[in-house]
Amino acid sequence: MAMSKSVRYLIPLVIFGALAGLLVWGLGQDPREVPSPLIGKPVPAFSLPTLEDPNRTLSDADLKGKISLVNVWASWCSSCRAEHQSLMALSELRDFQIIGLNWKDEAAAARRVLSMTGNPYDLIGYDPDNTVGIDWGVYGAPETFVVDRQGIIRYKHIGPIDRTVWEETLSPLVERLRAEG
Amino acid sequence: MVPELGHFALILALLLASVQAIFPLAGSLSGNRAWMTMARPLAFGQLTMIAIAFAALVQAFLTSDFSVLYVAEQSNTLLPDIYKVSAVWGGHEGSLLLWVLFMACWGAAVAALSRNLPLTVVARVISVQGMIAIGFLLFMLLTSNPFERLFPVPQEGRDLNPLLQDPGLAIHPPMLYMGYVGFSVAFAFAVAALIGGRLDAAWARWSRPWTTVAWVFLTIGIMLGSWWAYYELGWGGWWFWDPVENASLMPWLVGTALIHSLAVTEKRAAFKSWTVLLAICAFSLSLLGTFLVRSGVLTSVHAFATDPARGLFILLFLCVVVGGSLALYAWRAPEVSDGGRFDFVSRETSLLANNLLFVAFTVLVLFGTLAPLIYEAFDWGKISVGFPWFNKMFLALAPFLALVLGVGPAVRWKHDEPMRLVKTLWWALALSIGVLAVSYLPAFSGGHAWVPVGLALAAWLLFSHVAIVRERLKNKGGLTKLGPALVADLRGSGRSFYGMVVAHLGVAVFIVGVTMVSNFQLEEDVRMSPGDSQALAGYRFEFLGAQAVPGPNYMAQRGHFKVYRGERQIDELHPEKRAYLGGGMPMTEAAIDPGLFRDIYVSLGEPVGDTGDWALRLYYKPFVRWIWLGAILMALGGVLAVSDPRYRMARASARKPAADTAAARA
Numbered sequence: 001m002a003m004s005k006s007v008r009y010l011i012p013l014v015i016f017g018a019l020a021g022l023l024v025w026g027l028g029q030d031p032r033e034v035p036s037p038l039i040g041k042p043v044p045a046f047s048l049p050t051l052e053d054p055n056r057t058l059s060d061a062d063l064k065g066k067i068s069l070v071n072v073w074a075s076w077c078s079s080c081r082a083e084h085q086s087l088m089a090l091s092e093l094r095d096f097q098i099i100g101l102n103w104k105d106e107a108a109a110a111r112r113v114l115s116m117t118g119n120p121y122d123l124i125g126y127d128p129d130n131t132v133g134i135d136w137g138v139y140g141a142p143e144t145f146v147v148d149r150q151g152i153i154r155y156k157h158i159g160p161i162d163r164t165v166w167e168e169t170l171s172p173l174v175e176r177l178r179a180e181g
Numbered sequence: 182m183v184p185e186l187g188h189f190a191l192i193l194a195l196l197l198a199s200v201q202a203i204f205p206l207a208g209s210l211s212g213n214r215a216w217m218t219m220a221r222p223l224a225f226g227q228l229t230m231i232a233i234a235f236a237a238l239v240q241a242f243l244t245s246d247f248s249v250l251y252v253a254e255q256s257n258t259l260l261p262d263i264y265k266v267s268a269v270w271g272g273h274e275g276s277l278l279l280w281v282l283f284m285a286c287w288g289a290a291v292a293a294l295s296r297n298l299p300l301t302v303v304a305r306v307i308s309v310q311g312m313i314a315i316g317f318l319l320f321m322l323l324t325s326n327p328f329e330r331l332f333p334v335p336q337e338g339r340d341l342n343p344l345l346q347d348p349g350l351a352i353h354p355p356m357l358y359m360g361y362v363g364f365s366v367a368f369a370f371a372v373a374a375l376i377g378g379r380l381d382a383a384w385a386r387w388s389r390p391w392t393t394v395a396w397v398f399l400t401i402g403i404m405l406g407s408w409w410a411y412y413e414l415g416w417g418g419w420w421f422w423d424p425v426e427n428a429s430l431m432p433w434l435v436g437t438a439l440i441h442s443l444a445v446t447e448k449r450a451a452f453k454s455w456t457v458l459l460a461i462c463a464f465s466l467s468l469l470g471t472f473l474v475r476s477g478v479l480t481s482v483h484a485f486a487t488d489p490a491r492g493l494f495i496l497l498f499l500c501v502v503v504g505g506s507l508a509l510y511a512w513r514a515p516e517v518s519d520g521g522r523f524d525f526v527s528r529e530t531s532l533l534a535n536n537l538l539f540v541a542f543t544v545l546v547l548f549g550t551l552a553p554l555i556y557e558a559f560d561w562g563k564i565s566v567g568f569p570w571f572n573k574m575f576l577a578l579a580p581f582l583a584l585v586l587g588v589g590p591a592v593r594w595k596h597d598e599p600m601r602l603v604k605t606l607w608w609a610l611a612l613s614i615g616v617l618a619v620s621y622l623p624a625f626s627g628g629h630a631w632v633p634v635g636l637a638l639a640a641w642l643l644f645s646h647v648a649i650v651r652e653r654l655k656n657k658g659g660l661t662k663l664g665p666a667l668v669a670d671l672r673g674s675g676r677s678f679y680g681m682v683v684a685h686l687g688v689a690v691f692i693v694g695v696t697m698v699s700n701f702q703l704e705e706d707v708r709m710s711p712g713d714s715q716a717l718a719g720y721r722f723e724f725l726g727a728q729a730v731p732g733p734n735y736m737a738q739r740g741h742f743k744v745y746r747g748e749r750q751i752d753e754l755h756p757e758k759r760a761y762l763g764g765g766m767p768m769t770e771a772a773i774d775p776g777l778f779r780d781i782y783v784s785l786g787e788p789v790g791d792t793g794d795w796a797l798r799l800y801y802k803p804f805v806r807w808i809w810l811g812a813i814l815m816a817l818g819g820v821l822a823v824s825d826p827r828y829r830m831a832r833a834s835a836r837k838p839a840a841d842t843a844a845a846r847a
Contacts (some may be wrong), residue, residue, distance in 0.1 A: 006515045012458060013507040016465075019551075020500050023472065026554045076568040081416060088787060104567065116706030116796055118787045140553055 038153045043070075043145075044135040048125035051102050051110055058099070058125040063151045067096035067177050069170075070145040071121070071161075072133065074102065075109040077141040083160035084117055090166065091120035096174055100124035103133050103141055146170065148177045184249050187237025188328040194230035194285075195318040197223055201311030205304035206376070217304035224292035224307050227314065228285040235269075235282045238327055242269050247338050250331040251275065257338040259734035259762065260346075267351035270358075273491070274327035279355060280471075281317050283362040284310070291366060291391070298387060305373030306366070313365055316498045324491050346734075346761075349409035357402030357429055361467035363395020364432060367439065368464035371457045372506055375513040380453045385446035388460065390823045392443060396436045397819035403429050404812035412771050417704070417782050417800045419808055422571040427550045428470030431543050435463045438539035440819075441532050449594055451520035451529055455536070458510060465503040466543070472499055473550070524596040531589035538582045545574045576631070583638040583692065586685060587645035591652070605652050609644030616640040627701070635696025642689035646682050653678065676825040684818025691811025697804035705799045708789055718801035720781060721745040726793050727785065735759040737770075740785050740795065744774060758785045779803045 038044070047059040063070070071087060073080040091098055100121035102110045107126055114121075127133055136145065137156075146155040155173055157165060201223040208216025238251075242265045247253040255268045255275070270279040288310045295303045321327070370388040374380045406426065411419045420426065439459040446456045472495040523529035548555070549571055591605050617637035619625060626632040653675075654666050671679060703718045711726030725741040742754040754772035761768070771784035779801060786796035 006511075009454070009514045010511045012461075013504065013511050016503055016507055020496070020504070022551065022554060022558055023496055023499075025558055074567070081414070085787075112706060116786055116798060118789075118796060 038137055038145075039156060041153060042151050043147055043153055044132075046125075046132045046135060048101075048127055048132055051100070051107060051114075051124040051126040054126070058123050060151060062123060063099065063147050065149055067149060067174060068099050068145075068147040069096060069174075070099045070101060070136075070147055072101045072103045072136075072138050072141050072143040072145075074105040074141045075113045076105065079160045080142045081113075081117075083142050083162070084113075084120070086161045086163065086166060087120035088118050090161075095178060097122040101132065101136070101138070102126050102128075103138060104128060104130055144170075146173055146177070148180070183237050183240055184246065184328040184330070187234040187241075188326065190230045190233040190237070191318060191322060191326075191328075194227055194234065194281075195315065195322060197226050197230060198311045198314040198318055201227060202308055202315055203311075204308075205311075206308035209301040209304040209308075209377070214300070217300050220304045220307040221292040223311070224285075224288040227311075228289040231278075231282050231285045234328075235278055238275060238278060239266060239269055241328075242266065245338065247336075248330055248332070248334040249327075250329045251327045253331050253335050253338045255338070257734065261733050263348075263351065264346050270354050274321070274325045276354060276358070277317065277321050277325055278327050280358050280362060281314065281321065283355075283358050284314055284317065284365060287362055287366050287391075288314070291369075295387075301377065302370075302373055302384075302387070305376055306369045309369035309372045310365060313369075313502065316502065320491075320494050320498065324494055347409065347413055349405055349413065353402060353405040353409055355402075356398055356405055360395050360397075360399025360402050360436075361429075361432060361470065363391070363398055364436060364460075364464040364467050366391040366395065367460045368506070371460035372509065375457060375506075375509050378513055378516060380457060380514075380517045382447050382450045385443045385453075385456065386828070389440070389443045389447060390828050392436065392440050392460070392463075393819045393823050396433070396440055397816045397823075399429070399433050399436060400812055400816040400819065403433055404809050404816075407812075408809050411805070412773055412782075414769070417702075417771070417784075417798070417802060419698075419805065422549070422568050424550050425470075425474050427546050428466075428473050431546055431550075432463050432466040432470060434539050434543040434546070435459055435466055438536045438543075439463050441535050441539075445529055445532050446520075449521040449523070449529060451523065452533075452536075453520055454510075454514040454517045457514065457517075459536075459540075461503070461506045461510060465499070465506075466547075468495070468499050468502060472496055521595065523594070526592065526597045526599055526602070528589065528592045528594045528597075531585055531592050534585045535582070535589060538578055538585070542574070542578050545578075546571070549574070579692075580634060580638060583642060583688070586688060587641045590681060590685070591645065591649050605648050606645055609641065609648045612644045613637050613641035629700040632696060632700050635692050635700075639689040639692040639696070642685060642692070646685055646689075650679075650682060674825060674827045677822040677827060680818045680820070680822030680825070682818070683821055684815045687811045687814025687816075687818060689811070690807050690814055694804045694807030694809075694811060698802050698808065701803045702805075703801040706786075706796070707799065708794055708796050710792060710794045715799060717799050718779075719746065720751075720801070722783065722799055724795070724797070727788070727795055730757075732759065735761040735768075738785065738788070740772075740783070740797075742772070742783055744781060752781070754781070754783050756783045756785045775806065777806060780805050 043060050043063050045060050047057050050056045050058050069090070071083075073083075087098060098121050100123070102124050105126075105128060107128070110124075110126075125132065130138070140158070142160050144157045144161055145153050146157075148154050154177065155170075157170065159165075161170065201220070204216045205220035205223070208214065208219070238249075240246075241249045241252050242256050243262065245252065245256060245258050245265075247256075251272060251274045255272045256265055260268065269275045288307060291306055291310070292303070295306075367388050370384065370391070374384045403426075406429065407419045410421065410426075411417060439456065442452050442456045442459055445452045472492060521529075587609070588602070588606070591602055614637070617633050617640075620636045621633040654663065654670070657666060657670065705715060705717050707715050709715060709724040711724060714721055714723045716722075721744070723743040723745065725743065727738050727740040730737045730739045737757040737759045740754075740756045742756070743750055744752045744754060752774040754774060756772035757770040759768045759770060769784050771782055773783075774781040782798075782800035782802055784798045786798055788794070789796050
């Protein structure tokens with residue numbers, strides 16, 4: 001009896017131990033830097049209805065022949081809102097396409113956001129049930145994949161794109177991909 | 182020279198903290214009175230040193246001394262003076278210094294206001310605070326020294342994150358930190374009590390005012406953060422369930438459970454080991470919040486300073502503090518008696534329900550915040566727990582909390598008769614059911630199912646608390662002379678009671694605000710040309726165009742709107758879109774016509790075409806102020822409760838120097 005009572009008081013310590021273990025592990029897995037296992041691989045085959053028009057489809061074929069930024073976003077995601085303005089600015093540069101993956105979202109809400117703040121995307125796949133997101137290894141929103149002309153995933157950025165990210169990381173990469181031809 | 186002085190003061194503070202952590206505690210265990218009396222002067226010395234360091238950093242910012250790396254990173258000569266000061270805590274190093282400063286303030290406050298506490302308790306509490314200070318000071322000096330020099334000295338600084346150049350955000354972090362750090366006092370009291378093995382009603386009475394004050398600061402801090410997000414992010418949202426927001430919400434939830442459980446421990450000597458556990462958890466979650474914000478383990482819009490190396494240090498520190506205190510708990514708590522027994526219908530039961538609901542909600546928020554990490558660790562697939570999930574959880578728990586909240590204060594301690602409760606509360610229940618029925622009518626609810634629920638719960642809280650106040654005054658024989666009886670009660674020992682009533686009514690006001698704004702807000706996303714008008718919720722918005730206006734360190738596009746109600750112009754609004762010269766993303770400054778019953782909110786989206794057209798967002802937000810008003814009432818309730826003379830008398834009666842030495846030898 002006395003024994004079981006003392007054991008009970010150990011429970012918080014044990015729970016904290018598990019939590020600390022998780023955090024130690026998480027620290028090694030810095031989400032901004034962990035490389036996606038998909039880097040260097042062709043984009044997984046997929047086909048999704050587009051957000052604007054459910055009768056049209058977006059598929060892996062649309063990612064070939066052009067350099068693409070594939071941006072995962074949702075209307076409920078506050079970081080995506082912060083990122084939106086950068087994407088609007090990028091959409092004016094015409095040497096690559098921006099493909100949206102509208103992820104775990106409601107079509108009406110997503111369309112409303114775009115009608116209001118502008119649409120930086122050339123095409124948007126609508127993925128409410130995370131079917132394509134899982135294949136792509138989407139961890140959260142926003143995320144951005146850089147795909148080259150051959151449809152190979154070259155880079156994955158986790159978190160919003162701001163000026164620093166663009167100037168220091170993504171822009172040089174896009175330049176390089178363009179030089180590769 | 183001055184920055185070196187600041188650096189030196191920090192090193193001295195670390196030395197003082199080491200002495201503070203060891204000697205008073207050792208003295209309290211060995212009965213060495215001289216060592217114990219060192220506690221108070223050490224706490225004051227600690228505050229002096231850190232205040233010198235803080236002043237040195239403020240001076241470096243005000244004089245734009247860019248030879249200090251941190252100043253060069255955070256400030257800029259164009260920055261207005263007020264933001265030069267708030268830039269001190271705009272980044273990681275300075276936030277930490279502010280944190281440590283507040284920590285020292287709380288320590289000095291304990292030293293100054295504890296004249297009537299047994300010396301052993303004071304010595305132990307201040308020692309525990311010294312240990313926490315060691316951790317933070319080491320963290321600063323080893324990984325995040327705000328006084329690090331930069332050479333060559335740049336001509337101009339990099340500028341503060343534009344999001345932070347705002348009066349709301351200038352005062353939001355200090356409030357939040359005061360709350361976070363304030364829980365270190367409750368924590369120190371709990372650990373001191375565990376060390377001494379003396380967990381009793383007196384311990385709860387000493388901790389209560391400190392915990393409540395910390396909770397008040399945290400409440401105000403969170404409220405300011407929410408208010409800031411509302412007008413600054415340009416989306417009219419007031420809560421985003423962002424990891425950083427959750428990091429501040431979790432200590433608040435546990436802190437709320439703690440102030441209620443402390444009441445049980447003080448009044449009935451029950452829940453003792455549970456209360457200690459909550460006190461440990463409240464501060465641990467504050468530390469966890471710091472870790473999550475500072476380590477970059479979770480990505481967030483608010484994360485303005487992330488660095489994995491620093492994360493590792495905080496995590497180690499977290500393990501030492503939390504792991505150590507929980508181990509102490511596992512060792513000492515089994516010896517604590519369970520305290521007073523109580524029946525099912527009793528105040529204790531309702532407060533237990535309160536505690537369970539708050540803890541359940543904390544666990545859910547913690548799970549939701551860490552879910553991406555947990556799923557990744559167990560390879561369960563990818564997940565991002567978003568806004569809808571948190572809202573669902575909140576809506577699943579909050580109604581029960583509100584129901585219990587209406588009954589709890591009416592129930593007597595230990596044992597109560599169900600029939601007596603029915604007699605007190607029946608009319609409150611009847612009125613709330615009336616509100617439920619009326620607001621269920623489509624004309625009122627507009628078909629939203631949550632509207633009648635929310636309004637009825639708010640009504641239930643209002644009426645049940647009126648009934649509870651009435652019952653109290655009746656027992657004091659003052660129902661015939663209501664006014665004088667109330668005044669007398671407020672002068673006497675009734676303040677903590679009325680503090681509770683005010684805080685609970687704050688919850689009712691908060692519920693009304695959330696219900697109304699969630700269900701009845703209107704928004705219109707429109708493209709407008711200069712001269713266009715747009716109608717929304719009975720108002721007419723006339724757009725007169727936007728023009729470029731220079732600010733001190735930014736260039737703004739300022740829109741001009743006239744808002745009409747019928748034919749009468751009620752306001753002119755000037756939303757802005759700012760591009761800061763220091764770089765970074767453009768910022769939206771929404772223009773708001775505030776009101777008690779509705780806000781009108783306009784924010785600029787994007788310019789469209791070349792003809793001066795803009796994409797705009799117009800919002801009508803009914804009762805949105807009630808959300809923050811509710812939080813302010815909760816905080817006011819806390820202030821009222823702390824001002825209760827009972828605490829002063831309680832301290833006076835605890836003045837027993839003879840007991841000091843007796844306890845010290847024990």
